[in-house]
Every structure is written in C-alpha cells, then in structure tokens.
Amino acid sequence: EPEVTQTPSHQVTQMGQEVILRCVPISNHLYFYWYRQILGQKVEFLVSFYNNEISEKSEIFDDQFSVERPDGSNFTLKIRSTKLEDSAMYFCASSARGGSNQPQHFGDGTRLSIL
C-alpha cells in the first residue's frame, strides 16, 4: 500500500539554525499537510497546501516557517531560525482530495530536537 515517507526520522539542530524537514506524499495525492506534536501534547495543525500554494495555516505557522513543493514528489517544511520550543514530532500528511470521503494519510514523523 502506498505510504507517506518522511526524512530524516530524527534531526538534532542547534538553536538558531535553519532546518528542513522532508516528505514524499503518496504519488496521486493533491493535498498536503504538516502537523506537529510536542511531547505529551495534542497533534496540532500547522499548514495545508494545495495547487502549489498555502490554503490554510494556523497561528503556530508564523514567519519562521515555510513550505515548498520543489518538484513533483517532495514536500518540505523549513524552519528558518529554530527555537527550543520547536522541539516536537513533525508529521506530514496527504490526501487524494480535500473532500469528505478521503482520509488523510500520515507519515511516521520526524523527531526534531533543538539544543
């Protein structure tokens, strides 16, 4: 069964450094998402992406964050200047449509640790 893949599985970065998290969504999917989960807390929506542009973003997704689909297969999340509070699991998801009958499929996540 097709799956969403994320790399790396674990990223350790010094505070203030830039980090790029990578995702390969399921190939025929059109909608892409990033979520994060701080240890012990809820999964939180960050951003959705459709037709090569951001369709919705949460208040968490400030100017430090950006997303890009640089080619036909990858979907990336960049954090420009990381802070300690950015430490979390980051999940990428994709769906075939944004409509009601298509579930979102999640990757295994990237654990981001900021030192």
Added chain:
Amino acid sequence: KQEVTQIPAALSVPEGENLVLNCSFTDSAIYNLQWFRQDPGKGLTSLLLIQSSQREQTSGRLNASLDKSSGRSTLYIAASQPGDSATYLCAVSRLKNTGNQFYFGTGTSLTVIP
C-alpha cells in the same frame, strides 16, 4: 475554536473484552471525523473516516459512530487483542474546499492485557 476531548485518557482491559472509546467536540459544524491509531514513536494510522452526513462506519472489529448534534463520537472495539494496544486519536475537520484542517484530541492510551 474547536476543542476535542477524549475520555478516558488511559484504559487497560483483558484480552477478549469489548470496549468503547469516547470523543467529544465543542463545535458541531464539522465536515468529517477520523479515528487514528498511533503506536509509540510512529505516525498516525487512519482507522475510520465518518462523513458528517453519516452515523457510523465499520471496519472489521472496529465500529465508529457519530452524533454530530450532540458533539460525540465513539469507537467500539470488539474482542480486543494485545495487538490493539496503542493510543487512539480522534480528529474532526471543518469544511474547506482547499483541504481540511483537523483538530485532534489528546488520545486514549489503550493496553490490552494477554
């Protein structure tokens, strides 16, 4: 803002028991509701998706119901097995034609004892 609550936070049952996990949400204007399973250190596996117009969905030993007007959903697991041990999350989405933003609950951690 949509708030999603899951009760109980943790549940431990002997193998073979039937069990019910509860999810409640504050804003009934949802588009759909999805139940996920999360294993330690892993991503989320989709279990069932219920559209707002539906009352329930079934997959194998799992049955999810939705009562939109009262803001509740339940996930029923029949004949539980040790392999069912995981955290179960429910998430509700609101209608957007450019992608659905999900609001997640904090999850129910299930342990099935052999």
